Amino acid sequence: MFLSRCLYKIAEQDLGRHLNLPFIDKLRVYVRGGRGGNGLKKYGGIGGQGGHVLVHGKRNLTLKNVYEKNLAKRYIASDGEHSYKTCLNAQSGENLIIHVPLGIQILRENGELIDEINDIDDECIVAHGGDGGNYKTHFQGQPGEATMINFDLKLLADVGFVGYPNAGKSTLLSMLSRTQPAISPVPFTTLHPQLGTVVFDDGRSFTIADLPGLIEGSHVKMGLGSRFLKHTLRSKILLFIIDINGFQLEYRSPLRSAFDSIVFLTKELELYEPSLLNKSAILAINKIDQLDNNDKKLNELYYSLNNYKQILENEYDNKWCPKNFFHFEHIVEISGKYGTNFKQHDGYLLSELLNVISMYKIDDLDFNDYIEPNLDQQLINDNDFLWKLLSQHHWTVCRYLRLNDIDRAFRHQSKKFSCFMSILNGYLNRMSTTTSTFVDDGHDIDQINPSLNDDEPSWLLPVFNRLAHELRLLALPGNDELNNDDYETSDNMNSNSTIQTYNSQLLNALGAIQRFPSTNKLRKVGIFIIVNQMLKTYYALHKFNLCTYFISKTERSLKQYMQEENTQQEHRFSSYVLTYRYFLGKHLLLQHNYKSAIEHFDYVFTNCLDSKKSGSIKNKQQSLLYLVIVKMLHGSTPKMDILEKYQLNELIDLIEPIRIGALKLFIDKIKQYEQFLFDSGLFFLIENLKLITIRNLFRTYVYQIDQQQTDKIPLETTLLLLLNFGFEKEIFFTINELIDILNSLIQKGMIKGYISYKFRTLVVSRKDPFPKNFRFTSLLNTS
Numbered sequence: 001m002f003l004s005r006c007l008y009k010i011a012e013q014d015l016g017r018h019l020n021l022p023f024i025d026k027l028r029v030y031v032r033g034g035r036g037g038n039g040l041k042k043y044g045g046i047g048g049q050g051g052h053v054l055v056h057g058k059r060n061l062t063l064k065n066v067y068e069k070n071l072a073k074r075y076i077a078s079d080g081e082h083s084y085k086t087c088l089n090a091q092s093g094e095n096l097i098i099h100v101p102l103g104i105q106i107l108r109e110n111g112e113l114i115d116e117i118n119d120i121d122d123e124c125i126v127a128h129g130g131d132g133g134n135y136k137t138h139f140q141g142q143p144g145e146a147t148m149i150n151f152d153l154k155l156l157a158d159v160g161f162v163g164y165p166n167a168g169k170s171t172l173l174s175m176l177s178r179t180q181p182a183i184s185p186v187p188f189t190t191l192h193p194q195l196g197t198v199v200f201d202d203g204r205s206f207t208i209a210d211l212p213g214l215i216e217g218s219h220v221k222m223g224l225g226s227r228f229l230k231h232t233l234r235s236k237i238l239l240f241i242i243d244i245n246g247f248q249l250e251y252r253s254p255l256r257s258a259f260d261s262i263v264f265l266t267k268e269l270e271l272y273e274p275s276l277l278n279k280s281a282i283l284a285i286n287k288i289d290q291l292d293n294n295d296k297k298l299n300e301l302y303y304s305l306n307n308y309k310q311i312l313e314n315e316y317d318n319k320w321c322p323k324n325f326f327h328f329e330h331i332v333e334i335s336g337k338y339g340t341n342f343k344q345h346d347g348y349l350l351s352e353l354l355n356v357i358s359m360y361k362i363d364d365l366d367f368n369d370y371i372e373p374n375l376d377q378q379l380i381n382d383n384d385f386l387w388k389l390l391s392q393h394h395w396t397v398c399r400y401l402r403l404n405d406i407d408r409a410f411r412h413q414s415k416k417f418s419c420f421m422s423i424l425n426g427y428l429n430r431m432s433t434t435t436s437t438f439v440d441d442g443h444d445i446d447q448i449n450p451s452l453n454d455d456e457p458s459w460l461l462p463v464f465n466r467l468a469h470e471l472r473l474l475a476l477p478g479n480d481e482l483n484n485d486d487y488e489t490s491d492n493m494n495s496n497s498t499i500q501t502y503n504s505q506l507l508n509a510l511g512a513i514q515r516f517p518s519t520n521k522l523r524k525v526g527i528f529i530i531v532n533q534m535l536k537t538y539y540a541l542h543k544f545n546l547c548t549y550f551i552s553k554t555e556r557s558l559k560q561y562m563q564e565e566n567t568q569q570e571h572r573f574s575s576y577v578l579t580y581r582y583f584l585g586k587h588l589l590l591q592h593n594y595k596s597a598i599e600h601f602d603y604v605f606t607n608c609l610d611s612k613k614s615g616s617i618k619n620k621q622q623s624l625l626y627l628v629i630v631k632m633l634h635g636s637t638p639k640m641d642i643l644e645k646y647q648l649n650e651l652i653d654l655i656e657p658i659r660i661g662a663l664k665l666f667i668d669k670i671k672q673y674e675q676f677l678f679d680s681g682l683f684f685l686i687e688n689l690k691l692i693t694i695r696n697l698f699r700t701y702v703y704q705i706d707q708q709q710t711d712k713i714p715l716e717t718t719l720l721l722l723l724n725f726g727f728e729k730e731i732f733f734t735i736n737e738l739i740d741i742l743n744s745l746i747q748k749g750m751i752k753g754y755i756s757y758k759f760r761t762l763v764v765s766r767k768d769p770f771p772k773n774f775r776f777t778s779l780l781n782t783s
């Protein structure tokens, strides 16, 4: 026992010397307030108060500096003066100030939190000085408070790097910021966290933390990463940096593929703190330059990420499987060493930072020190100020979401949006002063200043998209992402004033965006973003006439962009186009312009291939749903296997009775799926589908039941057919109504033939009486 203790001590010392740990994130110190001075009883003189020990936040400090400044780790404030005959009111002792870095928690010995120092000039008293002697204390000075306290450093980083050793985290940090961390091909090069600040040209910045590499078992303090796992708790976004070649600690240890790395890192984080998995995460696939021309590894990784559920289940041991998995908001391929494309992606990082939805769900966020912002008109042109204001509104939104006060959250989100629009306008103004003539039609501008498009900051677009998206979620709560358990919808939230504010915000944005030259990408995509948001809103509110208005207003310019997009095949651009065309299809469907609707849905279905994102499958499903329905209105029946592949079970259930003309079953199914049909906005097509079912019923009769293949069916028989197969419950169904139905079937070209009133028969054409493709025109008077 004794021996092992000794050995352990030696090993620890050795390790300490070997590593010469330059980083301290914990410091235990003794603090004592000064003693109060004695009073002078004879003259009623009062002793001086003992000095306090204060902790004060200061920039550019480390805990190590604090330690080095006072190796004894004892902080004692000076005593108060005694009272004298010449100086009855004695002087107080001087306070002792301990300067500490930002992001410090001050804890008592028992772990109780005294205070936190998060900002410059944050201050707190850790040991009070004793009172000076007075008549209450029989003129005896009192001793100061004495205690041990702990400083615990938690890095306050916006983005925290997570990765295995050697993945290239430090390299990336050095590329993104001015920090120069140690870089080498040896694992565990980084021994302590490094902070770096990414500064954009316009002064905005965020902090990133390079943490030492994690290895398996980090949560139980293996490797070095364990000591620093807690820092991940404090970063708002986790940036996974994964070596595309995988990771091998040494030649004897197993090689971990890139996907393995992600799984094991996730498991590590989950074991340490399950709530970490709720954070926003971005995946950076590093060392892309080392891939020789084939992208096999990359494709494998994407495949695994897309099918992670099955793969985790089938290929990983239970003990390695994390219970949850990160949903990576963005996946970027980078080469940290030879140029990163992160600069192009900074907008995505920024938009993640401004993401309230994922932010407010994190448990340990502290909203105490928020300030209710106030817009001062004088400062509106100050870019720096606007960014500060924007971030303050951001935190306020998060806070109100926490408190379930959606109304206020929306108001602040709306202000946040205004801030962004002011920034955008400021940007536009600067741009228009640099170009001498600012013409609304952009072609001229490009001739004057050909670099205008390159100048455009890459962060504008994703941030704009994010803000507009969340503004809608808050204007229309109860829709999708926002809808978590502890949130309840109430009616007054969709109140008219909210929708009006929302509208005017988006219209303002549209105005601002249209000030950009028409060749500018932000303008092109921005219009799509705004129109898409509007359409989503109006569809959700069932205000179809407003949709029509908007579509007709913007159709012309968007059409031009869509054609351009077809030739350029820009990836980012196309996702917005897909959304727009999806809504355009729905809009045309409402207008019974099925032919054009098919075109759009077809486009969306075939182009919605971006399998990197898990949400795309849902979009594909949706567009297929409409595609199938519209095509059915055109006379063709879909193949079942494709519906099964995309799990459109409701549709499969509905189509079968239509196909065989089982009217009764069809009506039953309609009742069963009423909610589904209503939600997907297909309810208004039911009458048309019913007509098709009836036609198919006749077709089945003529081709199969009636062996003689007659072309004359007595009306009584048709009536009987209908009554037998569906309308039995509806008592008032008469021969006149039957004639109406038959007439509309004939009129729409679904049956070739005529009604002979004289012989009271339905005469169908001998050649192709039930044409495969019929033109379903917009005559709606069916019943």
Ligand SMILES: Nc1nc2c(ncn2[C@@H]2O[C@H](COP(=O)(O)OP(=O)(O)OP(=O)(O)O)[C@@H](O)[C@H]2O)c(=O)[nH]1
Pocket: 163, 164, 165, 166, 167, 168, 169, 170, 171, 172, 182, 183, 184, 185, 186, 187, 188, 189, 190, 191, 211, 212, 213, 286, 287, 288, 289, 290, 334, 335, 336, 337, 338
């Ligand atoms: N080819 C290539 N090599 C890279 C890239 N990024 C980093 N490296 C190399 O990978 C090695 C490790 O890089 P570091 O940045 O020290 O890795 P780290 O993740 O900080 O490692 P630890 O500090 O040990 O956790 C170095 O030799 C880098 O030169 C890259 O994009 N491409």
Ligand SMILES: [Mg+2]
Pocket: 169, 170, 171, 181, 182, 183, 189, 190, 210
């Ligand atoms: Mg490193």
